[in-house]
Amino acid sequence: MITDVASARGMCQNGTMSEGFVISPASALLTPDAPGLAALRAAVAQGGSLRLSQARGPLREDGPAMLFCETSGSSGAPKVIRRRPESWQRSFAVTAEVFGIGADDRYATLGDLRHSLTLYALLEGFHLGADVASLVGMRPRAQAHFIVETYITVLYATPTQLRLLLRGSEAAGLAAFPALRHIFCGGGPLDQALADQLRTRFRHADLRAFFGASETSFITLSDAATPAGSVGRPYPGVSLKIDAPTGETGEIWVASPYLFEGYASGSASDTRRDGAWLSIGEMGYQDAAGHLFLRGRKSRMVTVADHNVFPEEIESVLAQVPGVTACAVVPRSDAARGHRMIAFVQGAAPEATLRAACRAALPPHAVPHRFIPLAELPLLPAGKPDLAALAQRVKA
Template identity: 50%
Template sequence: MRVNILRSQSKAPINDDLLARYYMLGAGMAQVGAYRLNQRSFEWQASATVLRSDAAMTRLRALVRARASIAVSASGVAPLGSTPTKPERYLHCATSGSGGEPKVIRRAHSSWMKSFAVNGRVLGLSSFDCVAVFGTLAHSLVLYGTLEAAHHGARILGLHGLRPDRQLAALAREQATILYITPTQLGLLCGGPARATESMRHILVGGGQLSERVATAAARTFPNAKLIHFYGAAETSFVAWSDETTPPGSVGAAYPGVTISIRGDQGASTTGIGEIWVKSPYLFDGYASGQSADTRWDGDCLSIGELGRLDDHGNLFVAGRKSRMVTISDTNVFPEEVERFLATTLGTDTVAVIPLPDAKRGHRLVAFVAGPCTTTTEHDLLVLCRQRLGPLCAPRRVHFVPALPMLPAGKPDYCAITRWAEGNT
């Protein structure tokens, strides 16, 4: 008997009819009305008030209410020219990965609105909710959380520019119920002594690896919240998300409506580590400017150049990005796997592993950790790395530094860290 374990697909493939049913089953139906299948532009419900507004947020609200195509960047929010005869509206937003040249994502409003409907059902989003976001609208996670909240008529709490203790105070004061956040931001938010915030129902964490230390701290700070760690990118939107059945090391099973396949070097399905390909209704249309050699289309399937595998139950394990994979003594090594091990061992979330040229082995790995080493010595840590990871994957040095260069999205700036490493090691 042939068993296909190479594809992870949601149990109920999502089409427009099913999305409509999802939405109508959600708690938000009474407040925001029925989901219209022909809707092509974002909506900003009258009940969706902004609790900490700025010029960019005010501009975004005006353009959404005008049903315009929209461009969002670090410099602000502006309308996009559109063809009046075409009903589809578009969104342009910037992404730079982990330190590469900035690119501008182009996606139809409807590609996000379909996941608004899914999340409306799963999270029970309604006008009674308060959705909190961290960072500026130039970060796609913040932009998504804001537009989803506006679509469902929820209050929107922006916490950019506040200290963690004041962010927690604002969450408690406004009785926030939904939180969109990165692992680094969540670690900072829950890192100090604070009173529990009991109103929080769901915490959606994306943009990096979530450590057990941060998950435990979040459970202490938000005792009534369900923690959902999701995997995706600006190009793909949601790909997978976790629940209580997700095994350690996995980012979860396919998000509703998504099909994940794993392909080897020749494009055929593989049971081992291969390139992650995604088919879903949430994909972007392409780059409005810039490009990425990692991003490739094959019909209606998209790869952003990340490698991983699926287990027998459809859980996705991400090994790392193909462009970051290096060869050490003729063996393929993923720096991300070393980062995950160090983060778990040290109880931190800000780790960067950089490959440097090595005349004998091709490359050697050097690790940088933000903060002091309080649990072990560098020598003992290197010994542990060699024991657990093997001599090829183990870093040759571990540097503990006060802070690492970070991108606005809360991820390490690998280009800046590499330049520093090349000049100081």
């Protein structure tokens, strides 16, 4: 496996680093009518900077090649990040070398191309010469049929999208996906129950979940041997340091060639630089073998009865309860305890089951005060829970 990214640069066909994103002549569009896909390809082919937003499709700008795209905005207004194409091209080369992916492969994405995970996958497919398909807007059953009938070999998706795809494949009676050999999951935590279901249904595929952010790109990568609760070890070329002793929780700092240049608009108080190191405010710890375990974002951490509580840890427990299809936890101010945790849950799990699962896995102060059922959790365009909307509901 590559450990030095200097030996795995994102090269063009002539062996030089591209100043902008490129499209291999071998890459074809399998879904030319998919929303925004042809426009994205045309914008990349023309060169210059590429700008995507949740409000509009791909736009090309003259000048030095840069990529401008928005963060998910899960805890506030989306911010526009600015990165150099080579920061993604370098990881395209890692994908080619580590996983053997190239022009013989066929990519599929399930989300809107304005989401950074989907955009990354499409640009990687273009770069490596793979054929690409965007299945956004299709019903999960139709997506499952397309993946089988079109011999898709590489799939990029979020946990929510994969959960829906599982249901679609079951509804379609599709038990085997023999051509699918790689599933890359990002954009949210992949719980163990879902991972087990995916490995059973897509038994020919190597399932890899990665942890990262719009600002950092890849940070860690997991595999079947990753311990439960961990997001894996550092992605090739990534260095991690935690401002706490081994095994204790601290702020996570990242150094890699995949980092963004800065915000083109907006700002984040959690995002800080210290020389080559970048922090986005994530808290966690590493074990002696280098596996990273996340606690949650520093900005989401609250105190309950003088104890620190990370909503993400509660969400991780709830996501594994049978019947839960989506969930989010937000705090409510409380004069006596500091905060009380409120859990919004989509799915058929009864409150008694949810509460019992939390009591079994969490300390008493982290067990939600209330469990509020929702027919549908409010989502952002990136597919993540709209925490700001839920916080307003709690406040009201």
